[in-house]
Amino acid sequence: xxxxxxxxxxxxxxxxxxxxxxxxxxxxxxxxxxxxxxxxxxxxxxxxxxxxxxxxxxxxxxxxxxxxxxxxxxxxxxxxxxxxxxxxxxxxxxxxxxxxxxxxxxxxxxxxxxxxxxxxxxxxxxxxxxxxxxxxxxxxxxxxxxxxxxxxxxxxxxxxxxxxxxxxxxxxxxxxxxxxxxxxxxxxxxxxxxxxxxxxxxxxxxxxxxxxxxxxxxxxxxxxxxxxxxxxxxxxxxxxxxxxxxxxxxxxxxxxxxxxxxxxxxxxxxxxxxxxxxxxxxxxxxxxxxxxxxxxxxxxxxxxxxxxxxxxxxxxxxxxxxxxxxxxxxxxxxxxxx
Ligand SMILES: Cc1cc2nc3c(=O)[nH]c(=O)nc-3n(C[C@H](O)[C@H](O)[C@H](O)COP(=O)(O)O)c2cc1C
Numbered sequence: 001x002x003x004x005x006x007x008x009x010x011x012x013x014x015x016x017x018x019x020x021x022x023x024x025x026x027x028x029x030x031x032x033x034x035x036x037x038x039x040x041x042x043x044x045x046x047x048x049x050x051x052x053x054x055x056x057x058x059x060x061x062x063x064x065x066x067x068x069x070x071x072x073x074x075x076x077x078x079x080x081x082x083x084x085x086x087x088x089x090x091x092x093x094x095x096x097x098x099x100x101x102x103x104x105x106x107x108x109x110x111x112x113x114x115x116x117x118x119x120x121x122x123x124x125x126x127x128x129x130x131x132x133x134x135x136x137x138x139x140x141x142x143x144x145x146x147x148x149x150x151x152x153x154x155x156x157x158x159x160x161x162x163x164x165x166x167x168x169x170x171x172x173x174x175x176x177x178x179x180x181x182x183x184x185x186x187x188x189x190x191x192x193x194x195x196x197x198x199x200x201x202x203x204x205x206x207x208x209x210x211x212x213x214x215x216x217x218x219x220x221x222x223x224x225x226x227x228x229x230x231x232x233x234x235x236x237x238x239x240x241x242x243x244x245x246x247x248x249x250x251x252x253x254x255x256x257x258x259x260x261x262x263x264x265x266x267x268x269x270x271x272x273x274x275x276x277x278x279x280x281x282x283x284x285x286x287x288x289x290x291x292x293x294x295x296x297x298x299x300x301x302x303x304x305x306x307x308x309x310x311x312x313x314x315x316x317x318x319x320x321x322x323x324x325x326x327x328x329x330x331x332x333x334x335x336x337x338x
Contacts, residue, residue: 034211045290062118091242095235154192154217176208199259257283273306
């Protein structure tokens with residue numbers, strides 16, 4: 001069982017709320033992502049968990065499979081002006097515009113604390129140019145306490161770079177191979193769902209030497225105030241996340257898993273253990289949880305409890321054995337052959 005109880009938080013007001021997420025007895029939750037071994041398949045998704053340290057009073061970061069920090073550019077960025085977030089049925093629309101403190105401040109101010117908290121840190125990096133990705137990868141490879149690099153080539157909220165690479169097969173190949181050349185860290189391109197054939201982008205990533213792929217980033221979307229006839233977001237368009245996108249994301253994970261041999265990390269609308277298991281059965285070796293953090297920051301122990309309960313009920317000793325076990329045999333075929 002996971003334990004939910006008083007932990008080692010520094011803030012007395014939060015002490016009773018602190019949740020420690022521990023290994024479930026009798027089940028092996030560890031997963032392998034390239035050379036990286038994660039204690040369990042649950043990773044906090046980039047942009048939905050700050051730099052991790054902000055959540056340290058609520059969640060024992062060392063007990064998560066990993067923490068993907070907010071996307072980092074070389075320099076600090078202000079992002080877009082408000083309105084930057086709009087609630088939608090079963091989801092949210094955001095156009096933050098990758099606001100952030102930049103890589104140098106991150107390495108100085110946040111990384112030492114993440115090291116102290118023994119978090120498995122995945123750095124989400126963003127660039128306006130290929131050289132910027134390369135420079136970021138160099139800097140972070142020299143920093144102590146980075147477990148992997150997630151290449152954000154899929155953010156729909158910036159004008160240059162990013163998604164421009166992620167929407168072009170040669171662009172994806174080039175950025176992944178350029179980063180691979182300069183870093184010993186596992187490289188995980190994060191794919192956009194805003195393409196016709198996402199599996200071909202997983203293939204281009206694999207051919208370029210990626211250690212895994214993660215998907216999906218948000219779906220390009222918009223919302224309009226009908227009274228003023230103005231877009232609800234200052235950026236006019238934004239990215240849709242949350243339960244609304246889950247079935248499309250599950251389908252994309254399934255397609256990528258069939259297309260490549262490298263591990264696939266799945267995300268999009270996960271809000272319960274059942275959702276996480278759906279991605280794992282579709283082919284995700286690990287999953288990321290984003291928007292659900294805004295609804296319930298204590299979601300992690302519930303997810304682990306639910307996954308453990310499922311594994312015991314289905315006699316699954318190792319979570320890794322569940323990955324991609326979807327049975328697509330048609331009922332009709334079974335009936336004919338029996
Ligand atoms: C407010 C917000 C900020 C985000 N920022 C980033 C980011 O910096 N880098 C990135 O790769 N993805 C970012 N994402 C995308 C999420 O990491 C995730 O891919 C997406 O939201 C789908 O997962 P979810 O439905 O569980 O949120 C952001 C999403 C939201 C909602």
